[in-house]
Amino acid sequence: MKALQYKQFGGLEVLALNEVPEPHTRAREVRIRVTAVGLNPMDWLIMSNEQIAQSFGVKLPQIFAYDFAGVIDEVGAEVTDYKIGERVFGTTYNGAAAEYILISTDLGERNRIVHTPEQISDETAAGLGVAGWTAAVALRKANVTAGDKLLIAGAAGGVGVLAVQLAQLAGAKVIGTASNRTADFLRSLGAEQVAYGEGLIERVRDKNITAVIDLFSHETLEVGLALGVSPRKMSTIIMFPEPPAHIARATGGEGTDEDMAKILAALVDGKLTLPIAASYPLSDYQKAIDFQRSRHAHGKVVISF
DSSP, X not given: OEEEEESSSSSGGGEEEEEOOOOOOOTTEEEEEEEEEEOOHHHHHHHHOHHHHHHTTOOSSEESOXXXXXXXXXXXXXXXXXXXXXXXXXXXXXXXXXXXXXXXXXXXXXXXXXXXXXXSOXXXXXXXXXXXXXXXXXXXXXXXXXXXXXXXXXXXXXHHHHHHHHHHHTTOEEEEEOOGGGHHHHHHTTOEEEOOSTTHHHHHTTSOOOEXXXXXXXXXXXXXXXXXXXXXXXXXXXXXXXOOTTOEEOOGXXXXXXXXXXXXXXHHTTSOOOOEEEEEEGGGHHHXXXXXXXXXXXXXXXXXO
């Protein structure tokens, strides 16, 4: 089978589409025929930084990417909750970008699997794992509630588009930092756009910000603190460099089944959407990763199998 792997740490040059042995299930595993993989910044950040990779338990050679969607095509003898032919999605620290992957049904932060509702495409489902759980945790850690005026850094990215919409479903109003050419896109999601960079504090000084979520850099955290926003109403997913003191850190691994159930229900009901910025075939993985790394993608970038 084909698997997108890296055998050393570095940039795109270390990635290769290799032929590897097809895996088969042990007692408590399911095998998934992968149909789509959603890309996240963590994919190439981990690949390029051995120190970060160690914190995720990477063992070389490593299969690239973490978000997947597909169909179960083999189950272990002790598996009772999943059946052959069921559509599923989720995340795996063992790597997702392969024609077949094994997931242990002893689920935890390293392996997460969810049944895909029939109304949701595999491309959409492949983008939900890391982004959905991370957005939900970031909102919870910033204690975002109805009536808040929330500033989100990186609002047009994969996590951002879900955080924007989930915040609005909770009753908050959202201002998102993004490039000026992204204004119409954010407006279509119901958010107000402001340009990031020098002078941000002046652009938001009169907007009565009460909460901040940082999905891009610590710029918005510093602005929020300068404007008197309480650290308990702020969160960040950016761990390096060290964020300001007393600001909560949010990771998708802290997300719950209930978080994803709410996201799926909102998607099915049409109250939430996950824009797919682009979908590439596996053979064009370099183009897909380059586009995702450009930070100009409005929503998720997906590799389809």
